[in-house]
Amino acid sequence: MNDPQWKTLVAAVRGESISPLPTAFIIDSPWLPNWAGHTILDYFTSEHIFLEDNLKAIRAFPEAIFLPGFWSEYGMCTEPSAFGAVSMWGEDEFPFAKKVLLSPAEVERLEKPNPRKHGLLPFVVKRLQHLQPEIEAVGHKIRFAVARGPLNIASFLMGTPEFLEATKTHPELMHRLLDLVTDFLVEWIAYQREVFPSIDGILLLDDIVGFVSRRDCETFALPYLQRAYNADVAIKFFHNDAPCKACAPLLASAGINLLNFGTQHTINDMKAWTGNSIALLGNIPPRDVLAEGTPEDVRRSTTEILSAVQDRSRLIVSCGGGMPPHAPTENIRALIATVQELTR
Amino acid sequence: MQDLSELQKAVIEGEVSAAVAAARQALDEGHAPIEIVAQGIGPAMAEVGKLFEEGEYFVPELLMAARATKEIFVILRPLLASSGAQPAAHVVLGTVQGDLHDIGKNLVAAMLEGGGFEVTDLGVDVPPEKFIEAVRRKPAQIVGLSALLTTTMPAMRSTIEAFNAAGVRQHFKVIVGGAPVTKKFAESIGADGYSESAAASVDLARSLLAS
Numbered sequence: 293m294n295d296p297q298w299k300t301l302v303a304a305v306r307g308e309s310i311s312p313l314p315t316a317f318i319i320d321s322p323w324l325p326n327w328a329g330h331t332i333l334d335y336f337t338s339e340h341i342f343l344e345d346n347l348k349a350i351r352a353f354p355e356a357i358f359l360p361g362f363w364s365e366y367g368m369c370t371e372p373s374a375f376g377a378v379s380m381w382g383e384d385e386f387p388f389a390k391k392v393l394l395s396p397a398e399v400e401r402l403e404k405p406n407p408r409k410h411g412l413l414p415f416v417v418k419r420l421q422h423l424q425p426e427i428e429a430v431g432h433k434i435r436f437a438v439a440r441g442p443l444n445i446a447s448f449l450m451g452t453p454e455f456l457e458a459t460k461t462h463p464e465l466m467h468r469l470l471d472l473v474t475d476f477l478v479e480w481i482a483y484q485r486e487v488f489p490s491i492d493g494i495l496l497l498d499d500i501v502g503f504v505s506r507r508d509c510e511t512f513a514l515p516y517l518q519r520a521y522n523a524d525v526a527i528k529f530f531h532n533d534a535p536c537k538a539c540a541p542l543l544a545s546a547g548i549n550l551l552n553f554g555t556q557h558t559i560n561d562m563k564a565w566t567g568n569s570i571a572l573l574g575n576i577p578p579r580d581v582l583a584e585g586t587p588e589d590v591r592r593s594t595t596e597i598l599s600a601v602q603d604r605s606r607l608i609v610s611c612g613g614g615m616p617p618h619a620p621t622e623n624i625r626a627l628i629a630t631v632q633e634l635t636r
Numbered sequence: 637m638q639d640l641s642e643l644q645k646a647v648i649e650g651e652v653s654a655a656v657a658a659a660r661q662a663l664d665e666g667h668a669p670i671e672i673v674a675q676g677i678g679p680a681m682a683e684v685g686k687l688f689e690e691g692e693y694f695v696p697e698l699l700m701a702a703r704a705t706k707e708i709f710v711i712l713r714p715l716l717a718s719s720g721a722q723p724a725a726h727v728v729l730g731t732v733q734g735d736l737h738d739i740g741k742n743l744v745a746a747m748l749e750g751g752g753f754e755v756t757d758l759g760v761d762v763p764p765e766k767f768i769e770a771v772r773r774k775p776a777q778i779v780g781l782s783a784l785l786t787t788t789m790p791a792m793r794s795t796i797e798a799f800n801a802a803g804v805r806q807h808f809k810v811i812v813g814g815a816p817v818t819k820k821f822a823e824s825i826g827a828d829g830y831s832e833s834a835a836a837s838v839d840l841a842r843s844l845l846a847s
Binding site for chain 2: 322332382385386388390451452453456457459460461503504505508534537538579580584616617
């Protein structure tokens, strides 16, 4: 992300009037390598391909902000790998982490990983360090520390159904698990900030927060999100494209000021539930419209969604979730052009 | 003989031990296994589904109710088999090849069992051949395919194509579901039905069987 894009993002988060409205997308491994003509495994294993694919997207869509910018993640394997989870790879498949805890009681034996030494984390940091001169040579900077959120990591370590059940059957052990995961997360985020002083934002991705009731969110999510986001950065960005009516009113109290949400809710509803205190990133249907519709479908959907929004402050137009696999260039261009036409 | 309200309450509240105890008591009091399914578990899981749809229940509450149901079926299944009671239909379920997520599939399995269906759960990362082998071993009226990842959704299409190639597709209805799956996608791959939530899967299965 270059300086003007970062300034636009910060201005949007502060609620400043922006014309035209910014358009931004979370881009990562399912969409980006395939769109650029590479397999997911090539993208993850080649620094050259990683850089080339990111630059190709930046050049193809200069009006769009790509979030979080350059982020050398290894999908859902990144943080679980530090806890000893086996990472499974396919040539063109999203990597997957096998669970490491076979019962709630096994939480007792779990040790806090060292983000400087364990799993794929040193590779994530080193890759970005190696590419940093080339990234900065084209006017971009590494702006975000990125991690899966505490509930998401806990779910990968235990299995999602097992973790969610255990919040009911073994709440104390699940708090112990979340506590340890959050201690690790705080160190992981601090390490990224230490290595890259240009970081002034934190992105946590955690759909599991959307799976639980408001009461469970207050108990099992909020205290840990508050700790993970407790850093002096300008943008505290949260991705949750699961239903989030229950958690939305609580997110601002974790410090979150930018939210990418799904298509289950309207922008107006999200603004009401968050008290318009959080900038919203959304929410054109990613699969049915952006990936599988025609450019005309994208124009129609974007127009409908924007026309329905009463208050366009703290709004960044995007899809409801990350960029979906196989979203074609012409549809992304149609979305960007429509936003520019309608909000100039 | 007491009614089955205690069992229903235990299932709805996800109290696994209480649900199992209530099922044992119901059997001791002379309730037939099929009656416990039809008048106890079925209405309880329908209520759980309703509470989910209304936003009162969330995934953990569904999971606990499903777990209570599953434990009751451990007791009931052999009794149902020996009594000759016929299930509403046989459903084969699995998460498609390449996808290791089972939350949605497990919930659908519990809802369908609670609704009186016999469920064969093939687990996760199920290749098309395993589905085909399952329906050849024991004919199914419905096959359910689950996927959580956008990257594994294409495996739903290839599984249905494999059913066609194997000449078994016409013997059953195919239902699909999972977080990224939409009605439009379901139609585009030739599925017969799509359910937005596990809670709605029983109604979907019944409507497909009636059609």
